[in-house]
Amino acid sequence: MTCISCKTEFNTKFCPNCGEKSEIKKITLKTIFEDAISSITNMDKGFLYNLKTLFLNPKKISTDYILGKRKEILNPISFLILSVSIYLIVEDLLHIPKENTEIHNLPELYIGKIAYAMGKYIHVYLKYFWILSIIPLSISTQLIFRKYNFIEHLAINSFIIAQATIIGIVTFLILRIDLPINPFVYLSILWLVYQVFMTKKDKIETFFMSFAVLVIYILLLIIIGIGIGLIMV
Incomplete structure (x- = not known):
């Protein structure tokens, strides 16, 4: 039998090269629904695998992904988008109100208007702001930990965020x-x-470096937020 995905010859239930099933099911609403549920609830692959591994061994999943061992791993960007989407759904279900106050109705203090504009924009466009926050975090981690290139830092920080x-x-x-x-x-x-970046020899140093990453990341978020506020005022 030839695998339809990678063209490898095999005689087992799953392709030994890419894991594709040998049995090809006809696409129905049932199979689509089953595949969707399986991709979310399977502890050995996909969303819950990411969730479990990032709780138990964050270094493993990031290292495996960079090294190309990605069969069980949900793409980090997909994982991030799904996580943020779940948050927004939860927020919507709980009916958290959004402010409708106009900026020009606020007190005349300019800094107050900037802060309000920043907060309002981030709240309204939270999904995009939070997903794109992997960029300042990646800048921070690459400045402090120079082990990977910037794209690899983006992948790692997608898992982290x-x-x-x-x-x-x-x-x-x-x-x-x-x-x-x-x-x-x-x-x-x-x-x-x-x-993720811890080494057995330098745990204390890694902690302080990680703290520096967090400080730089927060400062970058504040700078971005102030920039948004200045534009929106």
């Missing part, structure tokens, strides 16, 4: 703290950066 978002969802349900200002999210980012 996605996992921190999941933690943000849990704490949001309990404490009602918005994602961009949730301290547990940033503590999660610190812990994940430390775990």
Whole structure:
């Protein structure tokens, strides 16, 4: 039998090269639904695999992905988008109100208008802001940890931001703290950066370097936020 995905010859239930099934099912609503559920609930592959591994061994999943061992791993960008989408769904289900106050109705203090414009823009366009926050985080990790190239840092930090978002969802349900200002999210980012870049010989040094990454990342987010506020005022 020839694999329809990679053209490898095999006689087993799954292709030994890419894992494609030998049995080709006709596409129906049932098969589409089953595949969708399986991709989310399978602990050995996909979303829950990412979630589990990032909790238990963040370094493994990031290293495996960079080395090309990606069979079980949900693409980091897809993982990030899915995590942020879940947060937005949860926020919507809980009917968190959005501010409608116009900027020109605020007090005349200019800095107050900038802060309000920044907060309003981030809240309205949270999905894009949070997904794109992998860029300042990647700038931060590459400045401090020079082990990988920038694209690899983007992949690693997509995993990190996605996992921190999941933690943000849990704490949001309990404490009602918005994602961009949730301290547990940033503590999660610190812990994940430390775990991913940790070396056995320099654990203390890696912790302080990870803390430096977090500080730079937050400063970059603040600068970006102020820039948005200045544009929106």
